[in-house]
Amino acid sequence: MTTYRERVLVEAIPHLINQEITLRGWVCRIRVLGKTVFVVLKDCTGELQCVAEPESIKEHHLKLEDTVEIVGRIRAEPRAKLGYELDIVRVHVLGRSGQHLPFTSYSNLESVSPETLVEYRPLAIRHEAIGNIFRVQAALLKYFREFLTQRHFTEIVTSKLVASGTEGGTNLFEVKYFDRIAYLAQSPQFYKEHGVAGFERVFETGHVYRAEPHATSRHLTEYYSLDLEFGFVDGPEDVIQLERELLTSIFASLNEWYGDILLSYRERPLPSMLEVPCWEFARCLELLKEHFNRTDLTDDLDPEAERQLCQLAARETGVPAVFVLGFPLSGRPFYTAPRGPAGAASSFDLLFRGIEITTGGQRLHRREDLEHALRSRGMDPANFESHLKMFEMGMPPHGGLAIGLERLTAQVLNLSNVRQAALYPRDRTKLTP
């Protein structure tokens, strides 16, 4: 056997024609054609067809998903898809796969249930189609961070173990913290506001937790939140404009570098988001009444209304996305800035292809306003003292937003359930694998 350092990745092979090389990877296809066996080997950079006489490798009993080392010589072969293939000199089995896998990394997955794809995660993500969901997800993370870093945002890492919730104590998971109770953070909201007072512009990517017993296609109890917050804004429109530019930049990079993957999941490249309109909540209710005869909505939207508004936006702009601004203040967290005197909030949702993928807005930035807001909701400012005192250290007007990574991934790739965009989804009933 050779060593790891001599091992060559499939991507390097074009420079190695006529040389003897060592590959390591998975056996992802085996085919016997007359006196030749074709073994396709896959590593993290690609696939290569390897050929031998069946007798010469029979003793290894190769089967799909085994991990192997293959030593051989690269030969130009005009009939091969890549223009070359490898003549096997010797094979060494590194690890055996099981005998009874419900699918392989080349199966047609149409008849495989989403639950099975989670139970067999390693195999599922080795499959190109499922692996690509998480490659796109990793790219979303990368482009999110890159855009914000270029705009002078500083990445922060804040605690997920907190003494109280950001929204007043509902839907929190309890943690036994030595002789006390702690909670899992629902959001890094407080910490990113502190971050604004320090760095002006901050972002964080991390898990958040909601102890909600939902059983829908759009909710998880643990999800990954792309959070940002920044100072010196005049209003929520400045946050909305930043998100237009952020998503447009992310989508353009995805189109450029992941175009083929996108087109295997959706009909067209991702759109520019620069012209996505912003509609006031009150106007949304009117539009829903006028176009869809919805008279049942008063203080919030439901999933059906979110789909209907995206439909209206698509008619107007060609893109099924709309910012809804000015939800009723009473339904928003205490730190939300008001919008005018009529009970509206300076907060918005971004609806994209029928689902809310972002909540954001302007926040209160004066301690006395926060205290007033807490009291008017029947909460005691004393319970928030360690947070409120941060507003005495030089806090600019500020706002921000949070994008759910799994929802964004699902909407970008046209997936019907947010669980398909979580490697290990967590809900009311699911805690393994």
Place this chain on the structure above:
Amino acid sequence: MTTYRERVLVEAIPHLINQEITLRGWVCRIRVLGKTVFVVLKDCTGELQCVAEPESIKEHHLKLEDTVEIVGRIRAEPRAKLGYELDIVRVHVLGRSGQHLPFTSYSNLESVSPETLVEYRPLAIRHEAIGNIFRVQAALLKYFREFLTQRHFTEIVTSKLVASGTEGGTNLFEVKYFDRIAYLAQSPQFYKEHGVAGFERVFETGHVYRAEPHATSRHLTEYYSLDLEFGFVDGPEDVIQLERELLTSIFASLNEWYGDILLSYRERPLPSMLEVPCWEFARCLELLKEHFNRTDLTDDLDPEAERQLCQLAARETGVPAVFVLGFPLSGRPFYTAPRGPAGAASSFDLLFRGIEITTGGQRLHRREDLEHALRSRGMDPANFESHLKMFEMGMPPHGGLAIGLERLTAQVLNLSNVRQAALYPRDRTKLTP
């Protein structure tokens, strides 16, 4: 008042000489010299000296840490540090700071306790010296991810809510998960191994949790772990070599882009790590005996021994860092691969400037070996079934490592306590802010 879109960042000013512009930021210094008041304004890109007649801005009662908008004209001024300054036309106060802050963003912090710097986080990180710790931390994250992405590692996001621990149930925080008990993950170990079986190379940056009542300068109950894992290795030496290259790359980027900050915290730029030696655990015990007369160590190192070994390494290579390989297997988790027949483990620590900043190694990759290891430690493989079955889906030999972000930050910047490198440190007693 002007609008957010008209607002100019300090970094753009060199292109705006003789123009009237709008700045927004913090008042970070005020000085009256005869008939002139100098107000230094700070935003996320820099600082600018603004000047006025004291009378003209008296009504605003500006004080340190207030947030303001300043409109004025940029004038070339050879006596100013930057070669220009701003003549104030008008000021608008956006937010007032409190009256009794224990320090300001320009204070000498020598007499300010670390606890106060956490209690006043926004103000502390607005201070250049403290803010720079977290700028370097953000850069460590960025360079870690960039290096690995270039090497074909895929970023993964895995659940922190798990049904059992990776190391068999000790030191886990319990979470009330609806009508069940869940635990906070001590490590993404299992999930990154599954990830290897899918993607071959994976990394994750995220929080991990240890319910250990330590009260030392190096332990936190919640810390941020830089995890990577990859397949097809021959042994732990391949993981060690990757870490040498990874840290060398990260350090070179830090030297290039954060050189001034580094030199405000340490005497010299960060070293290349390519020549960091790897010593067997048994040899370390001999060296400690020979050079420091340590006869008390048998199956592990203590903090003193870690410092002593770094001292010996520094004498040999000039860099106070050493990989210690081959710890006793009995002290390592069940999934650790053995190293030879004498009870040693294929796992290593990286000691850097006297502290362990990494644990890594090769893992068992055959289901039967894992079952055997579990039984030999008195654990029941049935409790690990949802993990063990992943080893039947094509698992290559593999290894990986985890770097503690706070420890790495502390060692890079010469900080004496890991809490200085956590925005919101968590320990036995600390749950706020």
